[in-house]
Amino acid sequence: MIELGIPMLLIVMDGLGDRPCRELGGITPLQAAYRPNMNSLIRRGLGGLMHSVSAGMTTGSDTSHLSLLGYDPVRFYSGRGPFEAMGLGLRLSGGDLAFRANFATADSEGIVLDRRAGRLDEDASELADALCMEMDGLSFQVKAGVEHRAALVVKGDGLSDRITDTDPHSSGEKVKEVRALDKEALFTAEVLNKYLAEARSILGKHQFNLRRRENGKMPANELLLRGAGLTPKLQPFREKYGFNGACIAGIPMVKGIGSLLGMKVLEVEGATGTVNSNFRNKMDSAVEEMRNSQFVIVNIKGTDAAGHDGNAILKKRVIERFDQALEPIMDLDVTVCITGDHSTPCDFREHSGDPLPLLMSSPGSRRDGAKFFDEISCMNGSLRLGSGDILQYMRQLSGNDEKYGA
Ligand code: ZN
Numbered sequence: 001m002i003e004l005g006i007p008m009l010l011i012v013m014d015g016l017g018d019r020p021c022r023e024l025g026g027i028t029p030l031q032a033a034y035r036p037n038m039n040s041l042i043r044r045g046l047g048g049l050m051h052s053v054s055a056g057m058t059t060g061s062d063t064s065h066l067s068l069l070g071y072d073p074v075r076f077y078s079g080r081g082p083f084e085a086m087g088l089g090l091r092l093s094g095g096d097l098a099f100r101a102n103f104a105t106a107d108s109e110g111i112v113l114d115r116r117a118g119r120l121d122e123d124a125s126e127l128a129d130a131l132c133m134e135m136d137g138l139s140f141q142v143k144a145g146v147e148h149r150a151a152l153v154v155k156g157d158g159l160s161d162r163i164t165d166t167d168p169h170s171s172g173e174k175v176k177e178v179r180a181l182d183k184e185a186l187f188t189a190e191v192l193n194k195y196l197a198e199a200r201s202i203l204g205k206h207q208f209n210l211r212r213r214e215n216g217k218m219p220a221n222e223l224l225l226r227g228a229g230l231t232p233k234l235q236p237f238r239e240k241y242g243f244n245g246a247c248i249a250g251i252p253m254v255k256g257i258g259s260l261l262g263m264k265v266l267e268v269e270g271a272t273g274t275v276n277s278n279f280r281n282k283m284d285s286a287v288e289e290m291r292n293s294q295f296v297i298v299n300i301k302g303t304d305a306a307g308h309d310g311n312a313i314l315k316k317r318v319i320e321r322f323d324q325a326l327e328p329i330m331d332l333d334v335t336v337c338i339t340g341d342h343s344t345p346c347d348f349r350e351h352s353g354d355p356l357p358l359l360m361s362s363p364g365s366r367r368d369g370a371k372f373f374d375e376i377s378c379m380n381g382s383l384r385l386g387s388g389d390i391l392q393y394m395r396q397l398s399g400n401d402e403k404y405g406a
């Protein structure tokens with residue numbers, strides 16, 4: 001066990017990085033925001049830029065958060081299936097098999113009439129619940145997402161993701177059987193085909209679909225699977241670092257990653273993962289939790305949501321409201337790092353590979369003269385880190401690391 005120093009707080013403002021915005025006269029939302037607390041923190045410490053995973057790489061929130069927590073996604077990431085399932089609120093463990101799924105409409109011959117069941121306009125949770133079951137020593141869990149989207153997770157021993165999709169990827173074609181791509185996957189393919197036959201029979205006579213047929217709507221009578229992925233088996237956070245970690249987030253995917261790593265996942269009232277989330281409650285919880293956990297990660301999703309909406313003024317407002325919520329941490333004896341997980345420029349409406357502004361503030365740390373926390377000012381700061389180095393850098397500032405060598 002290592003000897004512990006001061007607690008560490010990593011604040012990830014999702015999609016924080018931006019480019020000059022037309023709506024803001026050519027500056028970024030962070031530059032435009034009134035942000036006295038962020039500027040005060042950077043003046044007490046170090047500023048700079050952070051590359052998400054590696055320079056110029058455009059990352060998703062899943063790969064970037066793994067990297068920020070010190071787990072190299074290039075080694076461990078196994079495709080979107082498990083992370084999308086976590087995004088729908090399913091809790092996964094290493095070795096679980098996960099799929100992205102669609103509720104679809106098929107005819108009696110198994111020909112897909114609509115891959116999206118007429119873009120389901122009602123909550124399909126009751127269908128998903130009906131498809132949760134135990135079979136052949138495995139547990140099957142289905143969770144409905146928005147419209148026709150869903151996820152399937154299979155838990156148990158001996159599973160493989162070396163199998164094919166059942167989704168034919170276009171209408172007018174037959175639903176495919178799951179096929180094994182190697183010998184080790186034969187059991188998985190067999191049990192999935194059995195499960196899907198059972199699922200078809202349940203969906204075909206479910207009240208939900210009888211109702212839809214009566215109303216002249218397409219029944220959601222087929223669960224199409226794609227993107228099989230085995231959940232990576234990752235070393236638990238506490239075992240890797242020698243101290244406790246906690247996770248505060250509104251969005252299920254980040255909570256799912258925390259849970260996968262065995263971190264404490266806090267439920268915070270009003271933490272919605274939207275632009276209206278209760279930031280103050282999240283920061284109060286972080287302060288409280290730092291009594292128990294040496295490391296706390298907080299995800300703020302509103303900045304990314306505003307970026308995807310192309311709403312620079314909203315993104316600026318989210319940043320301003322979050323800056324106010326930093327009040328309770330301003331005078332604590334802790335190391336604070338604020339950055340993002342990737343850029344989501346408003347004029348682009350998607351993630352980009354632009355580096356993120358970064359600040360590290362820790363009692364007694366060096367000061368590099370950085371004055372403002374934003375994408376442009378941070379170019380003059382001293383730090384140039386990859387996301388995979390963030391936690392290590394925080395550890396050394398906080399006295400939570402071990403000497404490498406004698
Ligand atoms: Zn993100």
Ligand code: ZN
Pocket residue numbers: 015304305308344351
């Ligand atoms: Zn995003």
